[in-house]
Amino acid sequence: MGYVWEFGVVFNQLDLLLAGLLNTLKITGGALLFGIPLGLLAAILRLSTYKWLRVSVGVLIEFFRTTPPIVQLFWFFFALPMLSGIEMDPFRASLVTFSIQSSAFFAEVFRGGIVSIERGQWEAARAIGMNYLESMRRVILPQAVKRMIPAFLERVIELMKTTTLVATVSYADLLYQANNIAQSTYRPLEVFTVAAGLYFIVLFPTSLLVKRIERQLAKTGEGTVH
Amino acid sequence: MEHVWDFQTVFASWSLLSQGLFNTLKLGLLTLITGMFFGFFVGLGRYSRSSWVNFPAGVFVEVFRNTPALVQIMWFYFAFPIISPFDIDAFAAAALGLGLNTTAFCAEIFRGGIQSIHRGQWEAGKALGMTYREQVWRIILPQAVVRMIPAFMNRVVELMKMTSLASVIAFGELMHQAKTISTYHFNPIESYTVVALLFFLVISPFAFLVYHLENRFRK
Amino acid sequence: MSLEILSCRNLKKQFVENQVLQGIDLQINKGESLAIIGASGSGKSTLLRCLNFLEIPSSGEVRLRGKLIGSRQNGQVVYQERDLIPIRAKIGMVFQHFNLFPHMTVLQNVMEGPRTVLKLPKSEYESRAISYLEKVSIPEKRNAYPSELSGGQQQRVAIARALAMEPEIMLFDEATSALDPELVGEVLDVILKLMEEGLTCVLVTHELGFAYSAAQRVLFMHNGVVLEEGSAYDVLVEPQQPRTIEFLRGHSRFQLPASKNSQ
Ligand SMILES: Nc1ncnc2c1ncn2[C@@H]1O[C@H](COP(=O)(O)OP(=O)(O)O)[C@@H](O)[C@H]1O
Ligand SMILES: [Mg+2]
Numbered sequence: 001m002g003y004v005w006e007f008g009v010v011f012n013q014l015d016l017l018l019a020g021l022l023n024t025l026k027i028t029g030g031a032l033l034f035g036i037p038l039g040l041l042a043a044i045l046r047l048s049t050y051k052w053l054r055v056s057v058g059v060l061i062e063f064f065r066t067t068p069p070i071v072q073l074f075w076f077f078f079a080l081p082m083l084s085g086i087e088m089d090p091f092r093a094s095l096v097t098f099s100i101q102s103s104a105f106f107a108e109v110f111r112g113g114i115v116s117i118e119r120g121q122w123e124a125a126r127a128i129g130m131n132y133l134e135s136m137r138r139v140i141l142p143q144a145v146k147r148m149i150p151a152f153l154e155r156v157i158e159l160m161k162t163t164t165l166v167a168t169v170s171y172a173d174l175l176y177q178a179n180n181i182a183q184s185t186y187r188p189l190e191v192f193t194v195a196a197g198l199y200f201i202v203l204f205p206t207s208l209l210v211k212r213i214e215r216q217l218a219k220t221g222e223g224t225v226h
Numbered sequence: 227m228e229h230v231w232d233f234q235t236v237f238a239s240w241s242l243l244s245q246g247l248f249n250t251l252k253l254g255l256l257t258l259i260t261g262m263f264f265g266f267f268v269g270l271g272r273y274s275r276s277s278w279v280n281f282p283a284g285v286f287v288e289v290f291r292n293t294p295a296l297v298q299i300m301w302f303y304f305a306f307p308i309i310s311p312f313d314i315d316a317f318a319a320a321a322l323g324l325g326l327n328t329t330a331f332c333a334e335i336f337r338g339g340i341q342s343i344h345r346g347q348w349e350a351g352k353a354l355g356m357t358y359r360e361q362v363w364r365i366i367l368p369q370a371v372v373r374m375i376p377a378f379m380n381r382v383v384e385l386m387k388m389t390s391l392a393s394v395i396a397f398g399e400l401m402h403q404a405k406t407i408s409t410y411h412f413n414p415i416e417s418y419t420v421v422a423l424l425f426f427l428v429i430s431p432f433a434f435l436v437y438h439l440e441n442r443f444r445k
Numbered sequence: 446m447s448l449e450i451l452s453c454r455n456l457k458k459q460f461v462e463n464q465v466l467q468g469i470d471l472q473i474n475k476g477e478s479l480a481i482i483g484a485s486g487s488g489k490s491t492l493l494r495c496l497n498f499l500e501i502p503s504s505g506e507v508r509l510r511g512k513l514i515g516s517r518q519n520g521q522v523v524y525q526e527r528d529l530i531p532i533r534a535k536i537g538m539v540f541q542h543f544n545l546f547p548h549m550t551v552l553q554n555v556m557e558g559p560r561t562v563l564k565l566p567k568s569e570y571e572s573r574a575i576s577y578l579e580k581v582s583i584p585e586k587r588n589a590y591p592s593e594l595s596g597g598q599q600q601r602v603a604i605a606r607a608l609a610m611e612p613e614i615m616l617f618d619e620a621t622s623a624l625d626p627e628l629v630g631e632v633l634d635v636i637l638k639l640m641e642e643g644l645t646c647v648l649v650t651h652e653l654g655f656a657y658s659a660a661q662r663v664l665f666m667h668n669g670v671v672l673e674e675g676s677a678y679d680v681l682v683e684p685q686q687p688r689t690i691e692f693l694r695g696h697s698r699f700q701l702p703a704s705k706n707s708q
Contacts, residue, residue: 124540
């Protein structure tokens with residue numbers, strides 16, 4: 001059938017695609033900025049000795065982990081403003097959704113890291129008179145974080161892939177730009193292929209990094225958590 | 227601002243919802259089965275000593291793991307028909323995107339599971355005079371499968387969530403039905419809440435299982 | 446005059462249905478060295494851990510320098526974590542498996558308590574840590590990580606870490622049990638030196654020879670009770686309780702001096 005590929009029209013609009021990629025990175029970075037501390041907090045609450053706290057935070061985490069992010073995004077974009085009167089633009093709705101959504105996943109990464117530290121470390125910290133927060137900050141987390149790095153980076157990759165959803169609420173990320181260009185140039189094959197390539201260029205090196213760190217940790221005899 | 231809850235209109239649209247739920251399960255189940263089936267061979271292929279086999283397998287896996295599923299679905303819906311010899315409707319595009327995506331992830335699970343088995347197990351099989359296929363089926367897989375169960379359950383969770391992406395290309399799964407209902411009755415709060423809960427009900431048992439299996443394996 | 450440092454009365458500890466400590470009375474005086482012996486599972490570790498509140502006692506009372514720890518409510522003593530923290534800072538503990546912080550160097554391990562808990566200024570916690578590393582004869586390893594040390598060296602660092610808090614009393618829970626035989630000596634030497642300097646020490650140990658030569662008092666535990674207690678000679682050489690005799694017979698490698706009675 002001999003389709004004639006024509007990448008020229010795409011490369012003419014590469015600046016638009018790159019602007020989209022920048023917005024993709026912006027939303028990913030923003031979600032990390034809020035999602036990580038929120039995730040740490042959620043993990044600590046889920047490990048609380050108070051059963052009601054542990055259970056309710058656990059249900060909340062699982063809810064955000066097991067419902068599709070597109071449903072969450074639509075809920076925050078369309079439903080929340082009607083319920084609360086909070087103004088939502090596409091960027092704000094996306095930031096809120098992905099901060100909360102990724103925090104639920106980060107919570108589990110943190111929890112896995114924390115519980116992987118031997119009980120003796122808690123005991124040694126307490127035996128020299130540290131309180132809970134000091135033990136956590138000085139003894140447990142520094143060790144846990146190292147084991148968490150691969151799982152953590154994997155979550156970052158997943159997060160960046162998930163942010164493509166912001167295109168559905170018209171935030172001008174890479175996918176949104178690609179879709180626009182595809183429609184204006186009638187060259188969807190080239191445009192979507194290049195867009196996929198751009199995602200790949202960012203994500204693949206990160207994946208390789210994950211594998212390398214995992215191997216290195218395995219070599220020093222340290223486990224990693226997932 | 228006082229919101230007047232209107233779940234009535236959502237439940238009145240239950241035939242739309244049940245149709246959506248059916249389509250969600252259809253898409254999820256189909257892609258899960260095909261993904262696991264082909265993933266097994268791709269996973270073994272990555273383990274192959276011949277670079278004619280392991281290199282393409284590796285490229286396939288990395289491409290589908292390192293690009294967004296939504297881009298894959300949209301590629302199959304908008305781009306692929308241009309070069310495809312057969313017609314692609316929304317369901318076919320979603321099934322292709324999610325099926326290949328799941329194949330790639332399952333291949334990694336198979337490969338990881340097989341790799342986690344000590345080399346001595348292969349050698350013991352070999353020493354008994356087993357063929358490669360016998361070693362895989364009788365020695366390696368029975369041990370590896372147990373370790374792979376949590377990862378597969380996790381895949382089920384992720385895949386079921388990903389089926390909602392098909393709404394972007396207007397395949398009538400749950401999320402798409404919610405959009406339809408909310409536009410028609412102007413009740414986004416209720417429609418999206420109900421659909422979120424439906425997804426939660428379908429998916430959370432698997433997540434719960436993962437949680438328990440992982441705790442069990444950690445010991 | 447003997448000054449009481451740490452004591453407990455009718456101390457009990459229960460894990461679900463398992464009554465591990467069945468009412469322990471104990472008093473440890475300043476400068477005293479006490480060895481606790483007994484079969485595995487008799488509750489020795491649990492007793493030590495109750496004394497510095499790594500485990501919360503089910504009932505009974507613990508006093509530090511005569512002062513009741515916790516507060517009494519309807520006849521029961523209740524404990525608040527924030528009241529226990531300063532207590533633990535005054536009681537040193539050495540674990541069987543060292544529990545050094547693997548992400549910190551030797552020096553950082555020893556500085557950690559004075560720095561984070563006592564909040565000393567840098568110049569002070571640093572010089573303090575160095576002097577305690579010297580005390581356990583390991584100053585040259587200060588920049589090594591725990592994983593680069595032998596078990597004996599690790600345990601000496603753990604001792605220095607506890608000493609750097611300048612505790613009123615040191616608790617050793619089988620400090621040499623995880624060590625290769627040839628490394629036991631260097632750790633026992635350090636402990637002996639501390640005892641001779643007059644540091645108050647309680648040690649759970651299976652090194653009966655060491656208990657005999659170093660401890661002033663020995664206590665034999667069985668099924669969560671103190672069955673026999675007295676001078677090292679009385680308990681180890683002329684035990685009265687059949688259980689004690691049986692236990693000591695099981696440790697035949699321990700060369701006891703001949704009993705006066707049998708001479
Ligand atoms: N955290 C715990 N939970 C339940 N049972 C425990 C716990 N710690 C100790 N035990 C039980 O208490 C008993 C005494 O243990 P321990 O004090 O460690 O004995 P020892 O140090 O003399 O060997 C054992 O039967 C042990 O199983
Ligand atoms: Mg013990």
